[in-house]
Every structure is written in C-alpha cells, then in structure tokens.
Amino acid sequence: DAGITQSPRHKVTETGTPVTLRCHQTENHRYMYWYRQDPGHGLRLIHYSYGVKDTDKGEVSDGYSVSRSKTEDFLLTLESATSSQTSVYFCAISKMGLAGGVSTDTQYFGPGTRLTVL
C-alpha cells in the first residue's frame, strides 16, 4: 500500500459544510495527488503537490483546495460541500524516476475515502 493512509475512510455531511480529508504517507515521497472516482469517469485529478507548499490544479479542481505544510501530509478541503462532490476520493503518491531512458510516474494509491454529501 506504499505506506499511504487516508482519513476518514467514510464521511457523511450536509450541503454547505466544509470538509477536510487527510492523506498521510510514511515514505517521504515528493509528489502527492488527490483524485476523485465516479462511475463512468475513472479517476480524475483534483490537485497535486510537488513539495511542501507547492501545489497545482488538476482537471476538476473547482470547489476544492489543498494544503501541504509537511512532506507526509496532503489535505484536501471542500470549502462548501455540494451533492456533486459525493464521490470516492483517493490519494496517491509517486515514485518519480527514470528507467531505461524513459521517464516514469508510477503512482501508488491509498485506500480511499467515501464521501456522501446530503
């Protein structure tokens, strides 16, 4: 599991409330990612981080913010939760490297957080 934990694993909240999901890694990897998974859409990138305090947007970042104050923790915040943000959220880390002359971005995923917004 690449030393990745996510908390909480399940959460039910109401529309309009703020929600923060936490991703914790134990292996000191530089790159961390937040994805959401919805039926028919596969995995879509919300935000990613390439170092402490270094973050950038993914393809579905509206309504989400992130913070990374320590290498091991990457937080995802839903500023005002909406029903469209009901989803399963996965954190991932990558072990960036160069193999055989080709750059790789092997990503490893956490167990996920199931979020329901009522």
Next chain:
Amino acid sequence: GENVEQHPSTLSVQEGDSAVIKCTYSDSASNYFPWYKQELGKGPQLIIDIRSNVGEKKDQRIAVTLNKTAKHFSLHITETQPEDSAVYFCAAIGASVLSGGYNKLIFGAGTRLAVHP
C-alpha cells in the same frame, strides 16, 4: 487534449479462459502505460506497466502489449481465476511537463471483469 479510451466496459469470462482489455491513447508522445486493478472497497493497485521502448511485457499470467504506431495497448490475462474479478484501469502518461516536473497521468474509464467458476 490527451485522452485514453478503454474497452470493453464490462467483461465476463469463464474460469480458465483468457481476458483481453484494450486501450487507445491520443498523445503520440506518451511513453509510459501502467495498468491498475481495483478490488471492491480498495484503492487501485499497480499490476503491470510498460514503457514506450518495449513492445511486450509479461508477469506470470499477465501480459501487456504496446503498439505505438496504432497508439493502443492491451492487457492480457490468461488462465483467469475468480480472484481476478475486479475493475481494471489503463493509463497513459503524457509528454507535457507541468508544474514541478509532473507528467500528467490520464486514466481510462475502467473495465469490470467478472470471472465465473
């Protein structure tokens, strides 16, 4: 933009048969293609990957092939077992470098494989 299409969306086979899942990608500069297996209630797990300088890679009952000219790659599972039942995702990494040196990983929509005893 970069896109990965995956087929079929569902696949049902008998135990012992082979299963093949196919993906096509749009960015001709893509150079890394991982496959993930996701069991119910768990996160995706990397099962095999292939790089653009290789045409085929095998790991026991799993193999992946890459055709760069046609821009497609496939996952082959032989002698399927009930524990192979899961959702499988293909992905492709683009050549464009984003903030922090990140190469975006684009996922297919997934294939639900059911292996019946």
